[in-house]
Every structure is written in C-alpha cells, then in structure tokens.
Amino acid sequence: MDNVLQFEGVSIEYKMKDVSIRAVDKVTLPVVRGKITAIVGESGSGKTTLVSGILRNISSPGEMVEGDILFRGKDAPEVSVGSLDKRALAAYRWSSVSMVFQASQSTLNPLMKIGEQFYETAYYHGVRQPYKEYRSHIAQLLESVRLDAPRVMDCYPHELSGGMKQRVMIAFALLLEPEVIILDEPTTALDVITQYYIFRILSEINREKGITMILLTHDIGVVAKFADYVAVMYAGRLMEYGTVYEVFDDRLHPYTDGLIRATPSLFADLSKMEAIGGEVPDLLALPEGCVFAPRCKACMEICKRERPQMHAAEEEHFVCCHRFAEGTDAAGTR
Amino acid sequence: MLLELDKINVYYEKKTPVFGAPQKLHALKDVSLSVEKGEIVTIVGESGCGKTTLGKVITGLLKPASGKIAFNGIDVYSCMPWDYKKYRAAVQFVQQDSYAALNPARTIYQSLYYPIRKRLGMRRDLKEKIGDLLRLVELTPPEQFLKKYPHQLSGGQRQRVLLARALSMSPELIVADEPISMIDVSLRFAMLELFRRLNRELGITIIYITHDLSTARCVAQNGRMYVMYFGECVECGRTEDILSKPRHPYTQALLTAVPVPDPHIEKHKPEPPLRSLEAAHDGEGCCFKQRCLYADEACGQGKIGYCEEDGRIVLCRKAKELPQWDIANLIK
Numbered sequence: 001m002d003n004v005l006q007f008e009g010v011s012i013e014y015k016m017k018d019v020s021i022r023a024v025d026k027v028t029l030p031v032v033r034g035k036i037t038a039i040v041g042e043s044g045s046g047k048t049t050l051v052s053g054i055l056r057n058i059s060s061p062g063e064m065v066e067g068d069i070l071f072r073g074k075d076a077p078e079v080s081v082g083s084l085d086k087r088a089l090a091a092y093r094w095s096s097v098s099m100v101f102q103a104s105q106s107t108l109n110p111l112m113k114i115g116e117q118f119y120e121t122a123y124y125h126g127v128r129q130p131y132k133e134y135r136s137h138i139a140q141l142l143e144s145v146r147l148d149a150p151r152v153m154d155c156y157p158h159e160l161s162g163g164m165k166q167r168v169m170i171a172f173a174l175l176l177e178p179e180v181i182i183l184d185e186p187t188t189a190l191d192v193i194t195q196y197y198i199f200r201i202l203s204e205i206n207r208e209k210g211i212t213m214i215l216l217t218h219d220i221g222v223v224a225k226f227a228d229y230v231a232v233m234y235a236g237r238l239m240e241y242g243t244v245y246e247v248f249d250d251r252l253h254p255y256t257d258g259l260i261r262a263t264p265s266l267f268a269d270l271s272k273m274e275a276i277g278g279e280v281p282d283l284l285a286l287p288e289g290c291v292f293a294p295r296c297k298a299c300m301e302i303c304k305r306e307r308p309q310m311h312a313a314e315e316e317h318f319v320c321c322h323r324f325a326e327g328t329d330a331a332g333t334r
Numbered sequence: 335m336l337l338e339l340d341k342i343n344v345y346y347e348k349k350t351p352v353f354g355a356p357q358k359l360h361a362l363k364d365v366s367l368s369v370e371k372g373e374i375v376t377i378v379g380e381s382g383c384g385k386t387t388l389g390k391v392i393t394g395l396l397k398p399a400s401g402k403i404a405f406n407g408i409d410v411y412s413c414m415p416w417d418y419k420k421y422r423a424a425v426q427f428v429q430q431d432s433y434a435a436l437n438p439a440r441t442i443y444q445s446l447y448y449p450i451r452k453r454l455g456m457r458r459d460l461k462e463k464i465g466d467l468l469r470l471v472e473l474t475p476p477e478q479f480l481k482k483y484p485h486q487l488s489g490g491q492r493q494r495v496l497l498a499r500a501l502s503m504s505p506e507l508i509v510a511d512e513p514i515s516m517i518d519v520s521l522r523f524a525m526l527e528l529f530r531r532l533n534r535e536l537g538i539t540i541i542y543i544t545h546d547l548s549t550a551r552c553v554a555q556n557g558r559m560y561v562m563y564f565g566e567c568v569e570c571g572r573t574e575d576i577l578s579k580p581r582h583p584y585t586q587a588l589l590t591a592v593p594v595p596d597p598h599i600e601k602h603k604p605e606p607p608l609r610s611l612e613a614a615h616d617g618e619g620c621c622f623k624q625r626c627l628y629a630d631e632a633c634g635q636g637k638i639g640y641c642e643e644d645g646r647i648v649l650c651r652k653a654k655e656l657p658q659w660d661i662a663n664l665i666k
Contacts, residue, residue, distance in 0.1 A: 042518040146611065161612070191380040192545065196591035197611050218519045221548070221593025225600040244597045262523040263595045264548035266577065266661065270555055275524035280488060295520075 004180055004212050005031035005054060005097075009067035012049050012058060021283045023049040023062065025236045028310065031180070031214060036206055038215040038227035038244075040259070042280060046236035047216045051182050054097055054214075056081060056089060071096065073179055095125055095176040102184040102216075104169040108157040114142075114168055115153035118175055125176055141171040145201050163194035170202065180212045187222070199226050220263040224248065229316075232256050235281045235291040238310070242317035252319040255292045290322065298323055335407070336539055337392065337425075337507060339367040342401035344387055344565075360617070361387045362398070363565045369507070369541065374533050376542045376550040376573065379562035380588075380613070385543045386430075388562070389509045392541060393427040423453055426500035428510040432492035436484040442468075442495055443480040450502050467498040472528060490521040497528070507539045508532070514549065526553050547592050551577055561585050564613075564621035571646035578661050581648045583607065584622045586659050594664075602666050620651070628652055 012024040024046040031037050041047045052058045053069055069081040073096055084092055101107050109117055118138045119131050127134060139149035145167040157165060166186060173181045183202070187195040203226065206213055215227060223230055223244065230247045232240045232255065240253040251257045258276040278295035287293055293303040300322060308322045344362040351357070361384050369375050379385045390396035391403065394410065403410050405421045413421075429435040436445055446464045450456050456463060461480075468476035471494040484492055493513050500508050510529065514522040530553060532538050542553050550559060554573050561569040561582065569582040580586045590606040608625050615621045619634040626633070633651055641653040650656070 042520060163612075189381075191613070192547075192588060192593075193380070193591045193606060193608070193613075194611070195593075196606060200605075219593065220519075220595040221600070224595050224597040225593045225603075248595075248597050259520060260595060262520060264523070264526070264546070264552040265595050266548050266551060266589070266592055267594055267596065267599065267665070270552060273523060273552070275527060276520040277524075279490075280518050280521070 002033045003030040004033040004072055005214075006070040006072075007031075007050070007053075007067065008070065010050065010053060010064065010069060011066035012046070012053060012062055013065045014062045016061065019284060022286075023236050023283065024053075026066065027233075027236075027238045028067075029231055029238060029241060031212060032229060033179075033212055034206075034210045035228040036203075036213045036215060036226055037229040037231060038217060038223045039231045039233060040217060040220065040223055041233035042218055044235070044280060044283065045233040047233050048102070048184055049236075050233070051099075051184070051214060051216060054081060054180075054182065055093055055099060056084070091125075094121065094178065096178055097180040097182065098173040098176065098178040099182040100166075100169050100173050100184065100186050102188070104184075104186070105157075105162055105165040105189075107169065108165060110157050113154050113156060114160075118172060121172070121175060138175075141174055142168070144174070144205065145171045146197070147171070163190055163198070166190060166194075166198060167201065170198070170205075174205065174209075174211075177209075178211065180214065182214045182216070184216045185218075186215070195222075202226070220260055221265070232259070235283065235286060237291055238318075238320060239292065240317075240319045240321075242314070246314060246317045250313075250317075252313055252317070252324050253292075253321050254296045254298050254323070258295075258297075290320075300326075335368055336371040336373075336405070337367075337369040338402075338404040339365060339392065340402040340404075341366055342388075342391055342398045342403070344384075344391060344396065344398050361565050362391070364401075365562075365565070365567050367392075367560060367567070367570075369539060371506070371539055372533070372537050374530070374540045374542060374554040374557035375560065376544060376554045376557065377560045377562060378544055378547055378550050378588075380545055383562040384565040385545075385562050386511055387565075389427065389511050389541070389543050392507075393425050393509050394422055395427065423503045424506040426503055426505040426508050428493075428496050428500050428508060428513050430512040430515060432489060432496050432516060433484065435496055436492060438484055441481050441483055442487075445484075445495065446499055446502060449499065453503060463502075464498075467502055468495075470501060470532075471495075471498045472524075473498070488518070488521075490517045490525060493517060493525060494528070497532075501532075501538075505538060507541065509541045509543070511543045512545070513542075522549075523552075529553055547577065547589060548594075561588070564615045566621050566649060567647075568622065568649045569647065575646060580659060580661075581646060581653050581656070582622075582650050583626045583628060583656070587625070589661060590664060599665055603664050620649075622650075628656060 007027050007029040010024055010027045014021045014023055039047045053064055070078050071081050072078045115138050119134055142149040142152055147167055187198055227244045230244050234255050240256045261274050262276055276295055281291055289305050290303045290308050293299045302322050308320050310318050310320050311324050312318050342362050342365045346359040346361050348357040348359055377385045391398050408417050410418055410421045447460050465476040468479055473479050473494050514525050529540055533540050544550050557573055559573045559576050560567050563584050569585050580589055587606040587608045594600050607627050609627055610625045614624050620638045623629040623633040638649055638651055641648045
C-alpha cells in the first residue's frame with residue numbers, strides 16, 4: 001500500500017489546570033496516495049484536532065502525547081512529522097501539505113489584494129521572481145478553479161462572494177503544488193449548487209494532478225459523492241475505516257450504520273429511517289469500555305467493560321467493535 | 335384557511351450613501367402563500383433567497399411594505415388590537431441559532447416562565463406546566479433541566495427548549511427556521527421526528543424553513559413545498575410532486591445538486607442543468623434567466639407570470655413547453 005501519510009497510534013490531549021481532555025485517542029489511520037480520504041464525525045469527535053497534527057499546528061494547550069505521524073513524499077524517505085526541526089517544518093508546511101481551513105472565507109487578509117496574498121506566501125517559500133512575472137502562475141491557478149483570473153487577482157476579499165472566496169482558498173492551497181491538501185468542512189455555509197461545483201473542481205484537481213486529499217465533514221451525502229476512503233470518528237476514536245463502497249454497503253459499526261440511517265435522503269425509504277438515541281458524549285466523562293456503548297443498540301456486557309480493538313474485516317476495511325470480534329456484526333441489528 | 339399571504343413585498347435598505355436616495359433591496363417580491371390547518375409546509379431556498387424574511391413576515395416580526403396577511407380570515411394589520419394579540423400568540427417562531435435566542439443569564443425555568451405568566455396570566459402551578467412542556471419536547475426528566483443555564487445544554491437540547499417556549503403559548507402555527515442546522519448530525523433526525531409528532535398528535539400546523547431538500551422531504555412528505563429564489567416563489571406544490579417531477583429549471587438544478595448519501599447514486603449523477611455557476615439577478619424579468627438553459631430574449635423582459643396546473647404553481651414562462659424532468663434521471 002502506498003500511503004502518503006500514516007497516523008500511528010496518535011493521541012492528542014488538551015491539558016487544562018486540573019483535567020486533561022483526550023480529543024484524539026490512539027488513532028491509527030493510513031492516507032492512501034492520490035486518493036480522497038474523508039474523515040466523518042460530529043462536532044467534538046476530534047477530526048480537526050487529528051489533522052492539525054499533520055501540520056503540527058494543534059492549538060494550545062493541545063499536545064500530541066503519544067504516537068507519530070509519518071509523511072512519505074514522492075521519491076523521498078519517510079519522515080516523522082513530530083521530529084522535523086524549525087527550518088524543515090517551515091519548508092514542509094504548505095509546500096508538502098496545505099490546508100483549506102474551516103470558515104476559510106475569513107482567513108483572507110482583508111487589506112491585501114488576492115494576487116498579492118498569493119505572492120507573499122510564494123515569496124516566503126523561496127520564489128524570487130518579480131510579482132509581475134509571477135502573476136501568470138497565479139492566474140493559472142485561479143483559472144483552474146474557474147475564476148475570472150484577471151479580475152479576481154486585483155480584488156480585495158470583500159469584493160468576492162462566499163463561493164468565490166472558497167475557490168480562492170482552494171487555489172491558494174494549490175500554490176506550492178503540495179502532495180496533500182486537507183479540506184476542513186470546505187463547503188459549510190455555501191449553497192448546494194455552489195457546493196456541487198466546488199466538489200467537482202476538487203475532484204478534477206485530484207484526478208489531474210494526483211493530489212491526495214483529506215476531507216473533514218459531517219455530511220454523509222458529501223462523503224458519498226466525493227470520497228474514496230472513509231474514516232468514521234466518534235469521541236476522539238476511530239470507529240470504522242474502509243473504501244466508500246465497503247463502508248456504505250457493508251457497514252460494520254453500529255455508529256456508522258446509525259449515522260447513515262439517520263441522514264435524510266431524497267431517495268431512501270423514509271419508514272426505514274431511524275434516529276440514534278441518547279446524547280453526544282462528554283469528553284470529560286467518557287465511559288470505560290466502548291465510547292459508543294451508551295447509545296448503541298447492539299451493546300453487550302463486554303462493551304461496557306473493555307475497550308474494543310481494531311479488527312480487519314477486509315484488506316482495507318477495519319472496524320473497532322466487539323460485535324465484529326464475536327462474529328456477529330452490526331448488520332445483525334439492522 | 336389558517337394563514338394566507340397575498341402579494342407580500344419587503345424591501346431592505348442598503349447602507350445609505352452620503353448623497354442621493356438610499357438603495358433598496360427587494361427581499362420579497364409579490365410572494366403569496368397559503369397554509370391549511372394541520373398542514374406541514376416547507377419553504378426551501380438557498381441563503382439570501384428571502385426564506386427567513388418570509389418567516390419573519392408570517393410571525394409578525396416584520397411588517398411588509400405591501401401585501402396582506404390574513405390569519406383565520408382576519409387581516410392582521412387592520413384588525414382590532416385583541417385580534418392582533420391573539421394572532422401573535424397563536425403564531426410562534428423557533429429561531430435558528432438557539433444560543434442567541436436564549437438569554438444566557440437566565441435559567442431554562444426563568445426563560446420559560448415569563449411568557450407563560452405574562453401572556454397566560456398563570457400565577458400558580460407554573461412548575462408543573464413547564465415540566466409538562468419539557469416532557470412534550472422530550473427533555474426528561476424536566477427537573478434536570480429547569481435550573482440549568484443555556485450554555486450547560488447541548489445544541490439539540492437548547493433547540494428543544496426553544497420549541498417548548500413556542501409551545502407554551504399553545505400555538506396553532508409554528509414557524510421553524512432551520513431548527514436543525516446547529517445540531518449534531520446524529521441528533522438531527524430525532525428533532526425532525528419531534529416536529530412530525532407535534533403535527534400529528536397536537537394538530538399544530540408547521541411551516542418549516544430549510545435549505546436542504548432532503549430534510550424537507552423528511553419532515554413534510556405529505557405536505558406542500560414552496561421553492562424560493564431571489565425573493566420570489568418559483569415553484570409550489572405537493573412535496574412528493576415537486577421532488578419527483580420538478581417543473582422549474584431552478585428546482586431541477588437544485589435537486590440534482592443535493593448530495594445523496596449513497597455512493598452508487600452519487601458517483602454517477604449527471605450535472606445540474608445550469609448555464610452559469612454564479613447566482614446573479616439584475617432585477618429585470620425572470621430571476622433565473624442568467625443561469626437557465628432554456629431562457630430566451632423574452633425571459634429577460636417584463637413581469638413573469640405564474641403558470642398553474644393541477645395544484646402546481648410554477649413561475650416560468652415556458653413551464654408547459656419544457657421537457658419533462660424526472661428524479662429517476664439521477665439514477666442511471
């Protein structure tokens with residue numbers, strides 16, 4: 001398997017005065033090169049914290065307390081992201097892995113024209129061409145996300161609509177031709193039609209340039225549309241991982257099953273829809289065994305006592321559930 | 335007819351320039367809407383299409399520049415003050431942002447008791463009444479919630495408190511503005527179920543405002559739907575009809591773009607039938623002409639009339655000539 005990134009038992013904790021919150025707990029997850037991996041989870045499931053480990057910008061007081069993230073660039077040896085020194089890290093960020101942040105509309109500098117912002121970043125990464133010459137490169141990027149490049153380049157952010165700003169941010173992430181782009185809820189607050197086009201542009205970039213993408217979302221529909229691989233997270237733990245077809249057709253974890261069945265759809269039989277009972281877990285008071293046990297319909301005795309391990313169902317399909325280990329999969333509850 | 339809106343117009347003033355007349359934004363253009371008792375009606379549209387404005391007009395939070403609102407047959411802006419008071423109590427609004435809608439310095443009990451005391455004049459048994467309301471919205475046991483502050487509750491629980499507050503007035507109509515957009519995904523469906531239950535068991539009429547067609551289908555499968563675009567209602571009819579055979583080109587595009595949680599369908603779906611990516615409208619003629627595949631010269635001029643056919647109203651000159659479109663097209 002050719003993985004561009006590999007999480008190895010990563011745990012991230014937020015240490016407060018007298019408590020510490022484990023936002024990510026022992027996550028082992030591959031990111032396959034050239035493919036789109038979606039990390040699905042509700043708010044507080046730790047997906048943003050997990051990927052911020054890739055760029056090593058976990059917001060304080062968060063800290064990676066366990067595990068390692070390995071990055072293997074094209075034709076380059078494997079490096080541990082945690083061991084990069086200051087210079088290597090500066091070179092690695094954005095030119096190897098870039099990110100489209102959540103609410104990225106507000107990440108643009110309101111005082112600078114779009115083109116200048118692009119050039120600024122390129123300059124700090126060693127581009128020494130004058131701005132006038134570099135503009136053609138920026139124009140190319142903006143055109144690749146279907147923007148009217150000559151106009152947009154000389155615009156200030158407030159002159160653009162939400163969908164345009166989002167596309168500017170995607171072009172911005174492409175600036176240094178990274179190998180991986182992280183997309184953190186790239187289409188929240190955008191219209192359905194705009195969302196459709198943004199994902200189409202992203203798929204084209206993925207196909208043509210072979211850039212690996214990591215998509216963080218809570219929208220099951222978007223996952224079905226866009227992703228090749230799906231990782232389902234709940235309360236900081238990885239629940240299920242597999243190709244999008246495996247996870248949707250043959251979902252093994254009761255949480256995945258519940259989530260998909262609780263998602264309104266234009267086609268699904270409404271009488272078969274069902275809500276997941278209970279409340280979202282409190283990270284300060286997590287249950288001892290499986291974190292999903294209090295809401296799980298197929299909960300057994302062992303689930304309340306012991307933490308389940310990751311089990312391989314297929315070559316690329318993993319699930320973290322006692323049911324699977326015992327041979328009765330979650331499908332039994334369907 | 336429980337509620338009838340006739341040719342409602344709302345303008346918002348844009349920032350006033352130093353010189354010259356203030357610019358106006360036409361937020362609602364001749365919107366007519368009718369709701370029968372016991373129905374669930376959904377209003378769908380993208381952000382900025384005027385759906386929240388319409389919700390505010392219905393609940394009386396915003397007075398339209400022109401047009402008539404009749405509740406139970408009585409015009410609410412030219413009736414007796416006691417009738418107006420009755421209307422305001424009988425039509426309740428459930429806001430989108432539950433955090434902003436609750437006073438952070440008041441406990442849930444305090445937030446709920448004030449309207450009951452003020453409007454219903456109840457002085458005794460308030461605790462029982464509020465307990466019943468919380469049980470009705472499935473916040474059990476109520477004692478656990480009464481003393482809590484809004485920040486101690488989850489988004490779903492806060493939204494239920496808002497619903498309880500609306501229900502405390504024993505309303506005939508509840509207008510819910512995107513009530514699930516700030517709730518965790520796994521809890522959304524339970525909230526939709528609650529709305530359906532209130533409608534079924536208490537006979538409360540519900541107007542559900544959303545941008546998500548799948549949710550609309552889920553809440554109001556047997557109800558009716560209004561599709562809005564740039565302040566105009568472009569299509570209205572029975573939910574199942576609109577979702578299976580949309581007539582307006584905009585509805586067709588919207589339906590194609592909605593992501594379906596099934597990779598087998600989603601990965602092979604055709605493109606939305608659209609000419610341009612950007613939503614734009616210059617105020618002349620049809621609001622959808624710049625993105626419409628079928629638009630011609632005449633679509634850009636004058637006023638576009640509604641085209642009515644077996645209970646379906648479509649704001650399109652060519653509604654009858656356009657090729658039939660079926661949702662089955664999406665599944666290859």
